[in-house]
Amino acid sequence: MQTITRLDIRDARILIKGARQRADQIGVPMCIAITDEGGNLIAFERMDGGKVTSSIIAMDKAYTAAGAKKATHEYGEASQPGKPAYGISSAIGGRLMVVGGGVPVVVDGAVVGGIGISSGTPAQDQDVAFAAIDHFMATL
Amino acid sequence: MQTITRLDIRDARILIKGARQRADQIGVPMCIAITDEGGNLIAFERMDGGKVTSSIIAMDKAYTAAGAKKATHEYGEASQPGKPAYGISSAIGGRLMVVGGGVPVVVDGAVVGGIGISSGTPAQDQDVAFAAIDHFMATL
């Protein structure tokens, strides 16, 4: 048997709050998704004005980051034409996201969940994801 | 042109809080999904212990209730063998839910969103959905 540590709903709310605060600062209403370490959704918020299409994208970014233990922008680099992971973006029915904004949540060296942000540019999404994680880490 | 009234993220949080309170009372950790009147997800929470399979079911119940302007248990009755809507449960790739726990949120006669609850029995899910709406209506 294995023993796993994962985010609970209170952790998920703290991550969402951190994301929302940064999204407000940069003035971009975001879709914010939090999954557990197995990629299953724990919590989600679409801020007023967040993009409808970004709901699923945010969930899939969080799923990818948690499940693959890798930030989605790293997949973006590795999957450019000519690079080794080229073509991975259509895997798992297109759920595997290679666009920035999905980041694993790592505590004590173990992936305990994932966060996915979508509605801004990939750089903005990524910025908000990291800000959320910083906010969460400061509460531990 | 049409003018539409819909739930915002603060309304969604009030609905989730109402659902969570009732779920705590009956001792069943729930998946709670809130959509706007177009069936698009606004907010979601899986309480600690809520079922993984119920994440998608809760979202699809809320989608069905908002989009079809009908509680999912009403579809349950109308889709029994020999009834007019028989077979509707597999529509939309299985997203159209006919199991109780999805209820449209109606304000001033207009559907402004949907709530979907899953993890308990259909009767428990439905009870929590109505409790959430009562809690929300009391705040208007």
Added chain:
Amino acid sequence: MQTITRLDIRDARILIKGARQRADQIGVPMCIAITDEGGNLIAFERMDGGKVTSSIIAMDKAYTAAGAKKATHEYGEASQPGKPAYGISSAIGGRLMVVGGGVPVVVDGAVVGGIGISSGTPAQDQDVAFAAIDHFMATL
């Protein structure tokens, strides 16, 4: 943060061995799937002669049992026409299985994974699933 106990690959192999032994006894080559408590696949074997269609059915039975913390035959009873969960069988893109043969693996009161068996009659599938769990429990 939550702490979760789940099956590891050695546990999964013991469960598969238990299933195989019982399948051999009754003379029905089976598809055997083991998931963790989040419904994600850990191990799978299709015995020589097992049904091709049963590969996915076995995986989805294990997913349902683990994710919903409920044996699939219990859903079968609850989803008959006129019963409360009628129509649930097409949920989650049809992944939610209500046919017997999916059973949660419970250790010390907690669901730590799921097993799904398919290729025989539902009664045979269920029998093999329970035999696998008995075999596993005897090794703990």
Added chain:
Amino acid sequence: MQTITRLDIRDARILIKGARQRADQIGVPMCIAITDEGGNLIAFERMDGGKVTSSIIAMDKAYTAAGAKKATHEYGEASQPGKPAYGISSAIGGRLMVVGGGVPVVVDGAVVGGIGISSGTPAQDQDVAFAAIDHFMATL
């Protein structure tokens, strides 16, 4: 009528063992999938620490390699922008994998199955797939 030679479950286990040994050597826990020559899954193992997202990717790599009688990295080359198979990676609902790690198993000139490896870099996945086939060939 045709007579087909294909892997049986014992062959599949030998391939998995070969993959696991190489994965242990390079220190990367892998998802390992074996299909028959029709692309249908025979056996699967996710080593402890293997990626959740890689379960489906490994199965789809094996499916692609067996079904198309071609290693997935060969598709990677042929599907680069401007090349003849450009865009093939989203075929079959995204199941056709063009990332290295899927290799057909060929015996006496005939494809008898496929192996798919995922969780490492594509180069690591490919290396483990070939090591598994070498291990299997040595037992024939």
